[in-house]
Amino acid sequence: MEKHSLNGTLIIFNAFNLILLGVLLRSGMQLFPILLIMLLSTSLVQFLTFRLLNRQYREIKDITEKVSMGDHSQRVPTLNVEEFNELGLSINKMLGRLDSTIGHLAIHREELRLIVGTIQDALWSINSEGKIEWANTAFAELFDLYDETRMQYYWEVIREVSLLSYIREFDSSSEHRIQEISLAGHTYLLSGSQNPDAQRMVLLMQNIDDIHRAEQMKKDFIVNLAHELRTPLTAIKGFSEAMEETADQQNMRYLKIIKNHTNRLINLINDLQTLIRLEQNYSINLQEIDLVTFFDNIKLILDPLFEDKDVELKVDIDPTHPRFCVDPFKFEQIFINLVENSLRYTEKGQILIKGKATESDLTITINDNGSGIAPEHLPRIFERFYVADPSRNRNSSGTGLGLAIVKHIVVLHKGTIEVDSTLGVGTTFKIVIPANNAS
Ligand SMILES: Nc1ncnc2c1ncn2[C@@H]1O[C@H](COP(=O)(O)OP(=O)(O)OP(=O)(O)O)[C@@H](O)[C@H]1O
Numbered sequence: 269m270e271k272h273s274l275n276g277t278l279i280i281f282n283a284f285n286l287i288l289l290g291v292l293l294r295s296g297m298q299l300f301p302i303l304l305i306m307l308l309s310t311s312l313v314q315f316l317t318f319r320l321l322n323r324q325y326r327e328i329k330d331i332t333e334k335v336s337m338g339d340h341s342q343r344v345p346t347l348n349v350e351e352f353n354e355l356g357l358s359i360n361k362m363l364g365r366l367d368s369t370i371g372h373l374a375i376h377r378e379e380l381r382l383i384v385g386t387i388q389d390a391l392w393s394i395n396s397e398g399k400i401e402w403a404n405t406a407f408a409e410l411f412d413l414y415d416e417t418r419m420q421y422y423w424e425v426i427r428e429v430s431l432l433s434y435i436r437e438f439d440s441s442s443e444h445r446i447q448e449i450s451l452a453g454h455t456y457l458l459s460g461s462q463n464p465d466a467q468r469m470v471l472l473m474q475n476i477d478d479i480h481r482a483e484q485m486k487k488d489f490i491v492n493l494a495h496e497l498r499t500p501l502t503a504i505k506g507f508s509e510a511m512e513e514t515a516d517q518q519n520m521r522y523l524k525i526i527k528n529h530t531n532r533l534i535n536l537i538n539d540l541q542t543l544i545r546l547e548q549n550y551s552i553n554l555q556e557i558d559l560v561t562f563f564d565n566i567k568l569i570l571d572p573l574f575e576d577k578d579v580e581l582k583v584d585i586d587p588t589h590p591r592f593c594v595d596p597f598k599f600e601q602i603f604i605n606l607v608e609n610s611l612r613y614t615e616k617g618q619i620l621i622k623g624k625a626t627e628s629d630l631t632i633t634i635n636d637n638g639s640g641i642a643p644e645h646l647p648r649i650f651e652r653f654y655v656a657d658p659s660r661n662r663n664s665s666g667t668g669l670g671l672a673i674v675k676h677i678v679v680l681h682k683g684t685i686e687v688d689s690t691l692g693v694g695t696t697f698k699i700v701i702p703a704n705n706a707s
């Protein structure tokens with residue numbers, strides 16, 4: 269097709285008008301007819317230009333309208349005004365890109381549909397009105413009332429009150445949340461994520477029965493093993509103590525080593541049992557205690573440990589609010605573990621327990637001027653079996669369960685525990701328990 273530019277066409281039309289004017293002026297014609305002829309000629313030029321532009325514009329408009337209706341196969345044909353033709357080419361290029369993006373998205377969507385369909389866990393999406401947008405086969409199998417041909421409200425399909433209240437809680441929170449729930453004798457991990465752009469929430473319910481069973485087996489195994497080991501260890505400890513009475517110096521040294529290692533094993537078994545009992549028994553037995561008396565007792569229990577060391581244990585309790593609700597037996601364990609740690613890593617100096625209760629909470633700090641903990645270990649010391657730099661304390665290091673137990677008890681009281689430590693300067697643990705700590 270022959271193409272010409274808009275500018276070129278207008279120049280030709282205007283040149284034609286000028287030549288016509290020159291010819292008319294030379295012919296000696298009167299001014300009025302000349303003006304009339306020029307007016308007619310200009311109008312004709314304008315009309316032809318407009319018609320040309322309009323035809324090109326319509327061609328493009330028709331195509332874009334069809335595309336907007338969803339017919340992406342349309343393309344703008346070659347146009348004979350160069351500027352419009354370039355516009356048409358750009359539109360065709362854009363449509364080509366759009367086509368390939370849509371093609372990719374369709375492939376991804378199909379892949380996702382296959383994955384979601386084959387997942388064994390129930391997966392579904394809820395819109396802002398509370399209607400189920402889509403759900404996978406596992407969801408349909410779990411909830412009989414689900415009918416994929418209708419847009420149902422989730423409360424029409426899910427009838428379990430606990431699950432409904434969890435979904436409502438998820439709905440009101442903007443963050444990603446995970447919650448363990450029990451449903452018809454099974455345990456599930458329910459996780460919900462918000463998609464604020466689409467105003468939807470995606471929920472996943474994972475059956476974790478197997479994980480629970482395996483965890484229970486592990487715990488039972490530890491409890492049984494601990495039980496079986498306790499009797500022989502007590503016997504070894506008892507007989508080695510008895511042998512100390514008649515042993516010579518060399519054997520005395522060996523017996524001491526046997527006794528130390530036996531004590532370590534007995535402590536490990538005790539710690540493991542305490543941790544498992546804490547995990548199995550979520551409830552705490554809250555009682556109002558008198559803080560001053562409670563810490564006096566703690567001091568009495570711990571004082572014997574300080575006998576052979578050049579370290580002093582000090583307790584400073586603010587008596588303004590003397591009473592607070594805690595589980596006294598579990599609470600005691602916290603201070604025994606923390607003070608034992610401080611004592612283990614302090615050669616000389618003091619360990620200070622400071623406590624202050626208010627209307628709203630109880631804050632206790634345990635501070636020592638011992639070896640301190642290197643910053644890289646700090647984030648992990650509350651993990652089970654984590655021993656910071658065991659080589660440093662090969663003889664004195666424990667099994668790394670003490671702080672895990674402490675943390676567990678603090679969490680059972682709905683409290684928090686923080687640690688602040690500087691190598692060579694000392695360590696401070698800070699515990700805050702809220703007054704409304706009832707579970
Ligand atoms: N006051 C402290 N000063 C220096 N290091 C500490 C202190 N408290 C804890 N740690 C470090 O944190 C680690 C974890 O402590 P945790 O009480 O859990 O275990 P443990 O004392 O080694 O063993 P367990 O308490 O089971 O006998 C310890 O091994 C030690 O390295």
Ligand SMILES: [Mg+2]
Nearest residue numbers: 609666670671
């Ligand atoms: Mg410890």
